[in-house]
Amino acid sequence: MLDTNVIELTLNGIGASPGICIGKAYLVDNEGVDVVRKYFIEKENLRHETKRFKAAVKKARDELKLIIKNSNEELLQQSYILETHVVMLKDKMLYGKTIDTIEDEGINAEWALKKVVSNLKSMFQNMSDPYLKERAADIVQVSDLVMEKLVGAEAFNIADICKRVILIAYDLSPAKASQIQLEKIKGFVTNCGGRSSHTGIIARTLEIPAVLGLDNATEIIKNDDIIIVDGTTGAVIVHPTEETLVKYEERKIKYEEYRAALARKSHLVAETTDGFQLPVMGNIELPEEVVSVIDHGGDGIGLYRTEFQYLNSSVFPSEEELFNKYLEVVEVITPKPVTIRTLDINGDNAIAQVSNYDEAYPALGLRAIRYCLQNPGVFKTQIRAILRVAAHGDVRILIPMISSYDEVCETKRILNEVADSLDKEGAVFNRDVAVGIMIEVPSAVTMADVLAENVDFFSIGTNDLIQYSLAIDRENSSVAYLYNPLHPAIIRSIKHVADMAHEKGIKVFMCGEMASDPIYMPILLGLGLDELSMNPQSIPAVKSMVRSLNMGEIKLFMQDVLKQTSATSVMKLVQDTYGSIIYNKIYHE
Numbered sequence: 001m002l003d004t005n006v007i008e009l010t011l012n013g014i015g016a017s018p019g020i021c022i023g024k025a026y027l028v029d030n031e032g033v034d035v036v037r038k039y040f041i042e043k044e045n046l047r048h049e050t051k052r053f054k055a056a057v058k059k060a061r062d063e064l065k066l067i068i069k070n071s072n073e074e075l076l077q078q079s080y081i082l083e084t085h086v087v088m089l090k091d092k093m094l095y096g097k098t099i100d101t102i103e104d105e106g107i108n109a110e111w112a113l114k115k116v117v118s119n120l121k122s123m124f125q126n127m128s129d130p131y132l133k134e135r136a137a138d139i140v141q142v143s144d145l146v147m148e149k150l151v152g153a154e155a156f157n158i159a160d161i162c163k164r165v166i167l168i169a170y171d172l173s174p175a176k177a178s179q180i181q182l183e184k185i186k187g188f189v190t191n192c193g194g195r196s197s198h199t200g201i202i203a204r205t206l207e208i209p210a211v212l213g214l215d216n217a218t219e220i221i222k223n224d225d226i227i228i229v230d231g232t233t234g235a236v237i238v239h240p241t242e243e244t245l246v247k248y249e250e251r252k253i254k255y256e257e258y259r260a261a262l263a264r265k266s267h268l269v270a271e272t273t274d275g276f277q278l279p280v281m282g283n284i285e286l287p288e289e290v291v292s293v294i295d296h297g298g299d300g301i302g303l304y305r306t307e308f309q310y311l312n313s314s315v316f317p318s319e320e321e322l323f324n325k326y327l328e329v330v331e332v333i334t335p336k337p338v339t340i341r342t343l344d345i346n347g348d349n350a351i352a353q354v355s356n357y358d359e360a361y362p363a364l365g366l367r368a369i370r371y372c373l374q375n376p377g378v379f380k381t382q383i384r385a386i387l388r389v390a391a392h393g394d395v396r397i398l399i400p401m402i403s404s405y406d407e408v409c410e411t412k413r414i415l416n417e418v419a420d421s422l423d424k425e426g427a428v429f430n431r432d433v434a435v436g437i438m439i440e441v442p443s444a445v446t447m448a449d450v451l452a453e454n455v456d457f458f459s460i461g462t463n464d465l466i467q468y469s470l471a472i473d474r475e476n477s478s479v480a481y482l483y484n485p486l487h488p489a490i491i492r493s494i495k496h497v498a499d500m501a502h503e504k505g506i507k508v509f510m511c512g513e514m515a516s517d518p519i520y521m522p523i524l525l526g527l528g529l530d531e532l533s534m535n536p537q538s539i540p541a542v543k544s545m546v547r548s549l550n551m552g553e554i555k556l557f558m559q560d561v562l563k564q565t566s567a568t569s570v571m572k573l574v575q576d577t578y579g580s581i582i583y584n585k586i587y588h589e
């Protein structure tokens, strides 16, 4: 029964997993585990204190392992997140450092853990790569679990929920989210987290609507409140009126029909009505994600970000470790192609233990290819692993952050040197690998004609290209309103890059987030993109959009697009011309 004395309220957060759900709120109060005090431990009791810490870690570890063992089918492919947490529990940076802090400072385990975690958290949060930045959340979740065991807090168990509800939580750790029983939870809303947080990844894997990053959700929403969660737009409506409820019920049905239709057709080729075929590939960070690319109809891997293996370790991974991980990907995706991007990480933060750097502007600092060229040993190890794995499938190499011709020459010199030495050793490898570069720095756009003569393909990284071209820190929320892929400067840059690539006879791909939004398809096709790569979940909708378009019509439409002088007018033009294709299906009113 609706309460007519309350007023409808719309809250806006980050739509992290699309879809709509309507139901009663169920509040989960798990705002970290608060440690109230620091105290000193007598020298003779320090051993006992470290033992207490080790026992808490063991309990946390056992609990995680049990959750992994009992994971249901859908979550099995995400269990790597929990496996990562198991590894993190024993990581030197967390485990070893906490023990050192207890012993060196003579303090209690809770306070030592809190101190170590707070340092690690700020280290991760200062990283320029958003993916790595979000790993700060993993550190907090892992340490919260240990803290629970240390202070003997009663763990909240999602598996105990016995009615169909929408979860409202301060944050949801992957361990907690993994216990969700699909038939009990309709959706979730959290105060913390963003689209690429693990909670978001899990929500998308389970295909449960989720709105995250809604600062004060747990304060505003009360138990049993009727709420609507729209994970597509990021809206959460509390106390909806009868009229709003009817409207969203209809939207929900339309959305479900739309998803079902997309899924049925996700394995069809993305071909325009006049016969232009566009390969639509998936971006991955971990080998486990390949399955998701295949399930969503991906034509291959257009971007394999290789940073994760370097992050989770206090030493650089060996050639064999890298080779084995890459082989996992190649074996699953073959005969489709996989594009392995070489290390794109900041030298100062990558491997904290061996860092000598302290950079004021990491995004403009010693990152990606710059770091690799200054650390040829690290680079060569990775190249050796890639050339070896290239003997087992269709592998391409992608070099990030190229800003000059000299960097291309130096990179190719190293590639040749590595190939020569593999040859001498009689190793099984493939030296004829396509070598492409990311176009994500404005100087690479300007030099596209020269660069195109020296590489096999381009892949436009719009995430960074927009940040550097428009001078907008992609992490700074106060200038986020200026971060617009449809800015005419960005459209012109993409056009120049595509024209130069085609003039020199190479292909041009896109693997930045711009490639994942169906509304941009008419423009990307019109600009001449030969292939797109995106998060796997976006593949079906992008393919479907491409199949509704006509290249002949797009050519005419582009003449108008190129005359526009602002992002707003480009958006209006594309919405007016093509918006109905997408929105009619979902939100036709």
Ligand code: PEP
Pocket: 303, 305, 344, 440, 460, 461, 462, 463, 464, 465, 511, 512, 513
């Ligand atoms: C990009 O910059 O668009 C890109 C794909 O790379 P990353 O997001 O990893 O910087």
Ligand code: MG
Pocket: 400, 440, 461, 463, 464
């Ligand atoms: Mg980039």
